[in-house]
Amino acid sequence: MKIEYNSIGIIRTPHVKIAGMPIQTANARGTRGTIEIDNAYIEGLADLAGFSHVILLYHFHCITKFTLKPVPFLDGSAHGLFATRAPARINPIGISIVKLVAVEKNIVTVEDADMLNETPLLDIKPYVSEFDSIPGATNGWYRDRLKELPSTKADERFV
Amino acid sequence: MKIEYNSIGIIRTPHVKIAGMPIQTANARGTRGTIEIDNAYIEGLADLAGFSHVILLYHFHCITKFTLKPVPFLDGSAHGLFATRAPARINPIGISIVKLVAVEKNIVTVEDADMLNETPLLDIKPYVSEFDSIPGATNGWYRDRLKELPSTKADERFV
Numbered sequence: 001m002k003i004e005y006n007s008i009g010i011i012r013t014p015h016v017k018i019a020g021m022p023i024q025t026a027n028a029r030g031t032r033g034t035i036e037i038d039n040a041y042i043e044g045l046a047d048l049a050g051f052s053h054v055i056l057l058y059h060f061h062c063i064t065k066f067t068l069k070p071v072p073f074l075d076g077s078a079h080g081l082f083a084t085r086a087p088a089r090i091n092p093i094g095i096s097i098v099k100l101v102a103v104e105k106n107i108v109t110v111e112d113a114d115m116l117n118e119t120p121l122l123d124i125k126p127y128v129s130e131f132d133s134i135p136g137a138t139n140g141w142y143r144d145r146l147k148e149l150p151s152t153k154a155d156e157r158f159v
Numbered sequence: 160m161k162i163e164y165n166s167i168g169i170i171r172t173p174h175v176k177i178a179g180m181p182i183q184t185a186n187a188r189g190t191r192g193t194i195e196i197d198n199a200y201i202e203g204l205a206d207l208a209g210f211s212h213v214i215l216l217y218h219f220h221c222i223t224k225f226t227l228k229p230v231p232f233l234d235g236s237a238h239g240l241f242a243t244r245a246p247a248r249i250n251p252i253g254i255s256i257v258k259l260v261a262v263e264k265n266i267v268t269v270e271d272a273d274m275l276n277e278t279p280l281l282d283i284k285p286y287v288s289e290f291d292s293i294p295g296a297t298n299g300w301y302r303d304r305l306k307e308l309p310s311t312k313a314d315e316r317f318v
Binding site (some may be wrong): 002008 | 300
């Protein structure tokens with residue numbers, strides 16, 4: 001089944017190259033991003049400022065292929081695609097939980113921006129702890145690799 | 160910018176009608192769902208079983224319109240679309256964090272299934288606490304309305 005979407009805005013970040021980018025928001029703390037929402041949708045931003053965090057859904061626009069057994073940035077071994085957050089996905093949709101800083105007119109300013117500059121935005125949703133926060137979740141193969149996060153950056157293996 | 164995806168499988172749940180459906184996973188605890196992944200992608204399920212929870216991204220297939228100021232199920236007042244989880248979105252992508260029960264061949268069994276039967280699947284990602292769990296997040300207008308969650312069900316206002 002084919003599904004067609006349209007970007008609703010653009011995410012601007014300091015990350016202009018894939019090589020050296022942070023891995024995940026946890027590796028991008030404090031990094032500012034600004035989201036420019038298409039003017040037609042400004043009304044939809046009402047009440048967003050009451051939330052401390054938002055979920056960004058976006059299109060990995062530099063991805064042209066997928067791999068079912070990627071070797072993720074954080075590990076030296078291949079894992080099943082659905083057990084990784086690798087961007088080279090069948091449907092290359094990215095998700096980031098970012099800190100909301102400000103909403104002014106059609107500009108949403110966030111922190112912890114881990115996506116490439118000029119990433120097309122698909123959706124913004126409010127982060128709601130009761131729905132989205134599972135502190136005791138077990139993290140599979142990530143568990144023993146998260147210690148590598150501070151010293152690991154992206155490279156161009158997936159593009 | 161137009162973006163085209165393809166469903167990669169189908170989600171089967173006991174929710175065959177929109178009216179009376181649970182609101183969010185928090186309102187669907189214990190409800191089983193089975194995800195049938197297209198056989199071409201089975202290899203991508205390797206290592207998934209090590210995670211307690213997964214993020215499902217899916218297409219709200221019954222949505223044909225959006226509204227920028229919906230009145231959400233949990234409130235009597237309109238809110239900006241991006242400050243709600245209403246399904247009538249510009250790009251009708253749903254997200255649910257569900258409990259992983261089992262992975263066998265191309266079937267992924269989950270609990271806390273809050274989506275409609277036969278929902279087209281876009282992606283499965285592992286839930287990783289360090290990336291996705293923000294226990295102290297402030298929940299905007301939801302804060303004072305979450306107490307209504309157990310007694311609130313969906314209706315057909317968005318279709």
